[in-house]
Amino acid sequence: MSATSNMSRIVVVAISFLLCLTPSFAHNVTNNTTTTLTPSTKIYKGCFNKLYAFGDSSTDTGNAQSLGGLTSFSYAYPYGQTFFKETNGRLSDGRLLIDFVAEKFNLPFLPPYTNTTADFSHGANFAVAGSTSLPTEYYVRHRVGRTITWKDLPENFQVQTDWFFKFLHRNICVGKDLGMCEPSFDEALFWVGDMGTADYYRTFGNRVSTDALTKMAVENVCKIVKTLLNSGAKNVMVQGLPPTGCFPLDLSLSPKKDRDELGCARKVNEIIVVHNDLLQLKLKEIEKEYQGVAIMYADYWTAYRTILKEHVKYGFTEPLKACCGEGGRYNFDFHSVCGSGTSVVCPDPSKYVNWDGIHPTEAMFKSLANLFFDGGFCRPAFDQLIRSQKCVSRETRLGNGCDSPNMGNTWEAFTILHFGMVVIRVGNVVGSYFEATMFRDENVVKSHFEAFVMRFGKHFLFFFFLPREIDTPNQS
Missing domain, CATH: 3.40.50.1110 (SGNH hydrolase)
Incomplete structure (x- = not known):
């Protein structure tokens, strides 16, 4: 099997993994920042x-x-x-x-x-x-x-x-x-x-x-x-x-x-x-x-x-x-x-x-x-x-009261931004792959793929450090 074939498989698998993982992960982040608090625990201080x-x-x-x-x-x-x-x-x-x-x-x-x-x-x-x-x-x-x-x-x-x-x-x-x-x-x-x-x-x-x-x-x-x-x-x-x-x-x-x-x-x-x-x-x-x-x-x-x-x-x-x-x-x-x-x-x-x-x-x-x-x-x-009134729930990790901005919406915006950047990187790899295979240049494919992994790694880690709201026990 040729190196070009092996590389194409790697690229396809990597792209498929990212397209499946990233949207669901971003979706989970959004859910965590908007629905973790029950009605009885929201107190607008x-x-x-x-x-x-x-x-x-x-x-x-x-x-x-x-x-x-x-x-x-x-x-x-x-x-x-x-x-x-x-x-x-x-x-x-x-x-x-x-x-x-x-x-x-x-x-x-x-x-x-x-x-x-x-x-x-x-x-x-x-x-x-x-x-x-x-x-x-x-x-x-x-x-x-x-x-x-x-x-x-x-x-x-x-x-x-x-x-x-x-x-x-x-x-x-x-x-x-x-x-x-x-x-x-x-x-x-x-x-x-x-x-x-x-x-x-x-x-x-x-x-x-x-x-x-x-x-x-x-x-x-x-x-x-x-x-x-x-x-x-x-x-x-x-x-x-x-x-x-x-x-x-x-x-x-x-x-x-x-x-x-x-x-x-x-x-x-x-x-x-x-x-x-x-x-x-x-x-x-x-x-x-x-x-x-x-x-x-x-x-x-x-x-x-x-x-x-x-x-x-x-x-x-x-x-x-x-x-x-x-x-x-x-x-x-x-x-x-x-x-x-x-x-x-x-x-x-x-x-x-x-x-x-x-x-x-x-x-x-x-x-x-x-x-x-x-x-x-x-x-x-x-x-x-x-x-x-520019208020947020006091149970959120970021923001406490009306003098703090609603950070939930801010972090959601950051999430969307980084997800968009990841998608762009995926697009670059796909484009580079077809460009490389068209001209039979395996080195181009390899270099673009390595650059993608390095750049994506930073965005991927970002998702794990997003702040989330804290679940608190029900109050009487």
């Missing part, structure tokens, strides 16, 4: 230095308790049992969604505004459990209002915005007229939790036009958003309403025949769908009106139902039954709610979606938070906001 929250019982961390506004679902144990080991102003067994939001940005839990001795250096929580989006006067004027859980006259969104202005005057614009004060909220996130659920609960069964109620409720939520934007807010997240027809309270009130494919109250959920659709439409209009701001919508409805559809996948065994309560198919009784002397707590709240008939468990809030942040259930995607 330094993206936002302040967090301000508004909403109802799904967001309130103690304001309603201070006001004494609830007539049932009192803050007695076992509320708070899972995480805090004691009652703490939250209507769940542990942390709420807003607590996981704070953890995501490496911020402390938000203190309620009514706690006058709290440290508000990282933000404040203005949400009030049982708060309505409609003004109190509406319920007085129309003489409607179911008082299952709350006092006759509820707090409303106006109270929260009034508190916010007082907070600005007392903590940010000290000694200045609010009209002359221009606070900087470039690194603050404003979280408007679901608001409007209490309005539908209060008017359930009354002769109130749901269409008119929906329009008023959405309009008042948008008033909150505009108030925040007019005050200087740059980043606002607005939650839609959850499918309350899947809550034990609504399931207990609705006819047994009124069920959808998930076993939820169909008519109640149809109202919520209309509410959420209108809210998204109005938010888009607001964003067009206010330039240079980010308004995001957290799709509570779809995220919640996604978990219900595959509840076993998310670690739940009871999608519709309350963990804490007494009696009936859904472990819910108006006369023996969670916290009362006759209520019973399930052995493992983490297996239940619902805590007390109205409020999700900590485990459910955590699953929802993961879907909002990393599951694509925010519109636009939450990653877009993170990129605009």
Whole structure:
């Protein structure tokens, strides 16, 4: 066999090896730099230095308790049992969604505004459990209002915005007229939790036009958003309403025949769908009106139902039954709610979606938070906001916080560059080979092949020294 034939075999084998190895290796590098972190381990340190929250019982961390506004679902144990080991102003067994939001940005839990001795250096929580989006006067004027859980006259969104202005005057614009004060909220996130659920609960069964109620409720939520934007807010997240027809309270009130494919109250959920659709439409209009701001919508409805559809996948065994309560198919009784002397707590709240008939468990809030942040259930995607803040996950080996560039994209670019250079070298060898064989010059083939091996070696070694993100254990 001739030397030319031997050399051609060497070249063909070498090229085949490189073409098979290099793309797959580059592909693995890309995967390692983008998907090694699970949702629960991504913490965006330094993206936002302040967090301000508004909403109802799904967001309130103690304001309603201070006001004494609830007539049932009192803050007695076992509320708070899972995480805090004691009652703490939250209507769940542990942390709420807003607590996981704070953890995501490496911020402390938000203190309620009514706690006058709290440290508000990282933000404040203005949400009030049982708060309505409609003004109190509406319920007085129309003489409607179911008082299952709350006092006759509820707090409303106006109270929260009034508190916010007082907070600005007392903590940010000290000694200045609010009209002359221009606070900087470039690194603050404003979280408007679901608001409007209490309005539908209060008017359930009354002769109130749901269409008119929906329009008023959405309009008042948008008033909150505009108030925040007019005050200087740059980043606002607005939650839609959850499918309350899947809550034990609504399931207990609705006819047994009124069920959808998930076993939820169909008519109640149809109202919520209309509410959420209108809210998204109005938010888009607001964003067009206010330039240079980010308004995001957290799709509570779809995220919640996604978990219900595959509840076993998310670690739940009871999608519709309350963990804490007494009696009936859904472990819910108006006369023996969670916290009362006759209520019973399930052995493992983490297996239940619902805590007390109205409020999700900590485990459910955590699953929802993961879907909002990393599951694509925010519109636009939450990653877009993170990129605009120039933040990276703190678990990456390179970069830590907003003052560091996103090195993952940089190294990916280097990988592509070097891979391209390798391909060029392969092309040179192929070209040289055909040139050499055409003129029967074995020395040309040999010299080009040796040069290729030397040059490629440097690029090949580069792939092994690329930085990768570190897998970290799940956090509680």
